[in-house]
Amino acid sequence: MFKIAAKDLKLFFADKRGMLLTFAVPIALITLFAFAFGGAGGSSEPDPLKLVIADLDNTETSKKLIANLDSLEEFVVIKATSDSAENLVIKGKKPAALFVLRGTEDSIRAGHMPAFELKYDQGQGPEVGILEGALIANLNQISGELLMQAMSAKMPSDSLMQFMPKQSNASNGVTIRETPLVKEKESPVGLIHAVAGTAIMMLLFSVTGMGSAMLDEKQEGTLKKLMMAPINPSSILFGKMISVNVISIMQLIIMFVYGWLMFGLDIASHIPSTVIMIICTAFACSAFGVFLVSIAKSKAQVQGLSTLIILTMSAIGGSMIPSFIMPAFMQKLSIFSVNYWGIQGFYDVYWRELPISDATFLTRVAVLIGIGLLLNLIAVRLFRRNIIALT
Amino acid sequence: MINVTDLRKSYGNHIALHGISFSIQQGEFYGLLGPNGAGKSTTIGIMSMLVSPDSGSVSINNNDIIQHPVECKQTIGVVPQEIALYNELSAIDNLLFWGGLYNVEKSLLKKRIDTTLHLFGLSDRANDKVKTYSGGMKRRINIAAALLHNPKVLFMDEPTVGIDPQSRNLIFEVVQKLHSEGMTIVYTTHYMEEAERFCDRIGIIDNGKIVAQGTLHELKSMGGNQEAVIISGNGITEATAAKMRAAGFIVSTGENQLTFLSHNLKSDLSRIVLMCSEHGIDINDISIRHVNLETVFLSLTGKQLRD
Numbered sequence: 001m002f003k004i005a006a007k008d009l010k011l012f013f014a015d016k017r018g019m020l021l022t023f024a025v026p027i028a029l030i031t032l033f034a035f036a037f038g039g040a041g042g043s044s045e046p047d048p049l050k051l052v053i054a055d056l057d058n059t060e061t062s063k064k065l066i067a068n069l070d071s072l073e074e075f076v077v078i079k080a081t082s083d084s085a086e087n088l089v090i091k092g093k094k095p096a097a098l099f100v101l102r103g104t105e106d107s108i109r110a111g112h113m114p115a116f117e118l119k120y121d122q123g124q125g126p127e128v129g130i131l132e133g134a135l136i137a138n139l140n141q142i143s144g145e146l147l148m149q150a151m152s153a154k155m156p157s158d159s160l161m162q163f164m165p166k167q168s169n170a171s172n173g174v175t176i177r178e179t180p181l182v183k184e185k186e187s188p189v190g191l192i193h194a195v196a197g198t199a200i201m202m203l204l205f206s207v208t209g210m211g212s213a214m215l216d217e218k219q220e221g222t223l224k225k226l227m228m229a230p231i232n233p234s235s236i237l238f239g240k241m242i243s244v245n246v247i248s249i250m251q252l253i254i255m256f257v258y259g260w261l262m263f264g265l266d267i268a269s270h271i272p273s274t275v276i277m278i279i280c281t282a283f284a285c286s287a288f289g290v291f292l293v294s295i296a297k298s299k300a301q302v303q304g305l306s307t308l309i310i311l312t313m314s315a316i317g318g319s320m321i322p323s324f325i326m327p328a329f330m331q332k333l334s335i336f337s338v339n340y341w342g343i344q345g346f347y348d349v350y351w352r353e354l355p356i357s358d359a360t361f362l363t364r365v366a367v368l369i370g371i372g373l374l375l376n377l378i379a380v381r382l383f384r385r386n387i388i389a390l391t
Numbered sequence: 392m393i394n395v396t397d398l399r400k401s402y403g404n405h406i407a408l409h410g411i412s413f414s415i416q417q418g419e420f421y422g423l424l425g426p427n428g429a430g431k432s433t434t435i436g437i438m439s440m441l442v443s444p445d446s447g448s449v450s451i452n453n454n455d456i457i458q459h460p461v462e463c464k465q466t467i468g469v470v471p472q473e474i475a476l477y478n479e480l481s482a483i484d485n486l487l488f489w490g491g492l493y494n495v496e497k498s499l500l501k502k503r504i505d506t507t508l509h510l511f512g513l514s515d516r517a518n519d520k521v522k523t524y525s526g527g528m529k530r531r532i533n534i535a536a537a538l539l540h541n542p543k544v545l546f547m548d549e550p551t552v553g554i555d556p557q558s559r560n561l562i563f564e565v566v567q568k569l570h571s572e573g574m575t576i577v578y579t580t581h582y583m584e585e586a587e588r589f590c591d592r593i594g595i596i597d598n599g600k601i602v603a604q605g606t607l608h609e610l611k612s613m614g615g616n617q618e619a620v621i622i623s624g625n626g627i628t629e630a631t632a633a634k635m636r637a638a639g640f641i642v643s644t645g646e647n648q649l650t651f652l653s654h655n656l657k658s659d660l661s662r663i664v665l666m667c668s669e670h671g672i673d674i675n676d677i678s679i680r681h682v683n684l685e686t687v688f689l690s691l692t693g694k695q696l697r698d
Contacts, residue, residue: 221473225536228439228471229492230464 016304028308049131050328051075052097054085061105061146065114068142074134089119089181091360092344092352095127095324096120098135108150113143115175121182123189123351124324132176140173182352189322189351195259196346197319200281200339201310203251207289208306210244215299237383241290241376248282266350273349273356280368281342287375288338294382313337318344341367392417392544392575393438398447400433400599407433409599410447415577415592417543420570422590423579424684426694430599431579432472435548438577439469452543465493468542472549474529475536478522482513482532485521490539500539507535510565527558534562544575551585563588583684593684597692610687619686620651620663623676631670636693638666643689647675652690 013019051069055062070077080088085097099117107114116139120128214237217223226236256274259265267274292309296302314320316330317339323331334340345364348354354361393415400408408430415421423431436442438449440460449456451463476485483504490500508514511531521529534550547566551559566589570576580586586593587607594604603613624647632644640663641652649667653659656679667674680686688694 220478221471221475222477224441224473225469225471225475225489226492227441228464228467228469229489230461230494231492 024308028312048074048076049134050078050094051131051135052078052080052085052088052094053100054080054082054097055100056082056102057100057104059105061108061150062100065100065104065142065146068145069138072138074138086119086181089121090352091354091358092121092123092182092347093360095124096131108143108147111147111151113140113147113174115177117177117179119179119181121352122180123182123347127324132178136174136176139176143174189347191259191263191265192346192350193318193322193343195256195263195265196343197314197322197339199252199255199259200285200317200342201314201319202255203248203282203285204288204310204313204338205306206251207244207248207286208292208302208310209289210247211240211286211289211293212296212299212302214240214293215296215302219299234380234384237290237380241286241379244286244289245282248286249278252278252282270349270353273354273361276356276365277342277345277349280365280372281338281345283372284338284342284368284375287372287379291375291379291382294379314339316340317342338368338371341371392419392452393421393577394448394450395434395438396448398434398437398449399445400437400442401445407599408437408444408447411596411599411601412447413594413601413604415575417575418570418573420576420578420589420591422586422593423577423596424581424583424586424593424688425579425596426581429596431581431596432548433599434596435469435546435577435579439467439546440464465540466542467544467546468537468540470534470537470545470547470550472552474526474533476521476529476532479520481518481520482508482524482535483517485532486536486539489536493540495540503539503541504535507538510568511535512561525555525558527554527561530554530558531561534565538569542574544577545569547576547578549579549581551580551582583688587684595684595688595691597688597694602691603687607684610684611682613687613691617652617654617682617686617690618656619680619682619689620653620656620660621676621678621680622649622651622663622667622672622674623647623678624667624672624674626670626672631672634670635666641690641693643694650689652686 053066053069055066066077066079069075078094080097082099085099088094089097097119099119101115101117104114116135118128118132118135122128214223217226223236227233256265256267256278260267292306293302296305314337316326316333317323317337318326318334319339323334323340323343326334341364345361345368348358348361348364352360356362395414396412397410398408398412399406399410411430411434413421423434425431433442437444438451438456440456440463452466454462454466456463477488480488486504486507487500490504491497495503504517505514508517511534513528513531513535516524516528521532524532530550534547537545550566551562554562563585566576566578570589576589578585578589590607592604592606593610594601595610596602603610605613627644627647627649629644632642632649635642635649635651640659643650649672651659651663653663660677664674664677
């Protein structure tokens with residue numbers, strides 16, 4: 001009994017892939033999720049919130065108000081025009097934008113607390129909620145101070161003391177009017193995330209499996225026989241790429257159609273952009289699978305590497321949890337993941353309903369194609385270099 | 392048809408081929424005979440353009456393999472040592488795929504597949520997945536896949552390793568038929584009987600060198616009037632064989648077996664038996680064999696073919 005156990009342990013520790021899956025992958029994922037949910041380092045200091053502000057009043061008072069907000073540790077203020085502030089929200093680059101309304105200075109000079117407008121993306125509810133909470137307290141304080149300054153400039157301090165309690169507006173605090181720029185759609189953001197995030201993550205696993213069929217060909221001698229046929233060696237890899245792409249497209253189509261039939265994902269209204277996104281996502285994911293196979297020397301290596309890399313990319317890229325609820329540095333990292341660009345592209349289609357010609361949507365498409373081309377190019381070069389070793 | 396000139400190949404510090412040269416005429420059945428690791432598969436690998444040589448040249452049908460690889464590949468058919476088939480596909484699908492790589496027109500390809508399957512006795516299993524085949528049946532399909540583009544030259548790298556007698560005989564019949572139809576065949580084997588049975592000419596390769604080549608008759612005559620004395624018994628070791636080599640005998644060791652070559656059996660036999668006793672060998676059996684490829688190989692290399 002103990003001999004069998006000892007033998008099994010010996011075999012286990014001799015299997016580097018098994019060790020990787022058992023120890024390294026869970027550690028890597030724990031680390032990622034800890035960072036994603038803000039538990040790393042034990043620090044309670046939250047990252048400053050990026051606050052887009054459009055100053056419609058454009059007065060001394062409104063500028064002072066914005067400068068005061070910018071001086072706070074909670075915020076990093078991004079000044080924008082009205083149009084560009086709205087665009088940042090519509091295109092999903094920021095969850096919300098604060099509009100300092102025309103008449104703010106007049107209102108404060110008249111002894112009233114000013115009103116603001118918060119234009120936001122309903123799909124980014126949690127982040128908008130955090131931003132709004134931080135804004136109310138700070139706007140009240142800053143506006144109150146400005147109002148006091150305005151009043152003190154107008155009248156002597158004893159008169160001011162008599163005046164303050166009468167300002168019902170001031171005691172009620174500032175008004176923030178909420179205007180959703182991106183509204184709840186037929187396909188809720190959770191559904192889009194579930195379908196796109198899962199589909200891309202599972203596609204990455206399956207393309208790696210398909211790509212590693214090349215290593216089966218090596219093991220079974222068919223690759224050697226292919227090399228003896230009167231065909232260009234590169235066409236062996238290109239043939240594999242074509243088949244992986246075709247199957248990937250089929251897989252994504254089936255997943256999205258399932259999302260439509262079972263959960264009502266609104267494909268019917270967005271057929272052209274859905275087709276574009278499916279093709280581009282399949283292309284980028286397929287290239288990733290072929291690339292991974294080209295850098296590995298054995299099927300065992302592919303399996304170990306793919307588990308680690310795909311889970312990591314899926315975690316930082318938003319397949320597991322939406323990237324907008326991750327800390328800022330994780331959001332920055334997410335752009336290095338195929339998942340991120342695919343998921344954001346599908347958000348553009350179903351949530352933001354951007355037209356095909358929109359620059360933001362086209363950027364996502366271009367990045368996916370770029371990832372695909374780059375990884376395919378590297379795979380071809382590695383395949384050429386390793387071909388002798390492969391056969 | 393095939394000219395191999397001063398072919399050299401190394402893998403790291405290991406020299407696989409030391410500059411071998413040989414020529415094969417059109418329609419000839421040429422055997423490359425040697426033990427495992429002698430350089431047979433490397434030679435076939437280079438001739439079939441799978442392995443790049445370090446130096447030297449190979450021309451097939453007057454085309455250099457480096458300068459005109461596609462023309463050369465179109466001229467040859469290769470039966471690799473391992474069974475290179477897609478197990479999840481049927482025999483027909485495998486053959487359609489492999490034949491299709493050589494741009495054979497589809498209706499002609501289908502016709503050839505029918506003929507080839509019939510030739511190998513597999514017509515009734517044509518639509519079954521290859522994974523359901525026996526090892527011998529897979530070997531037959533492996534050979535069939537190399538014939539569909541009607542190559543002028545067929546390279547066969549140990550095509551009968553590990554198969555049942557029925558499949559072996561079927562393969563022999565097909566090979567003889569192809570040869571009789573004028574196909575040039577290059578056949579590597581370490582089975583002496585196969586080389587003796589089929590080959591017009593044989594090249595004996597050992598340690599990456601062609602140590603002798605010629606017809607069977609020419610090779611046998613190289614062995615002179617030697618005979619092989621085979622001693623079977625207990626207590627045979629490589630150390631005892633080395634002592635006997637020091638005494639001037641050409642000796643090789645096998646499993647509980649020593650093989651001596653002798654030009655003068657009458658005087659040598661008693662010496663051999665005496666030496667064996669002196670070295671503690673408990674003799675069970677003594678047999679005498681006349682010269683054959685095995686003894687020629689032994690006299691040329693000091694090793695047995697199946698070493």
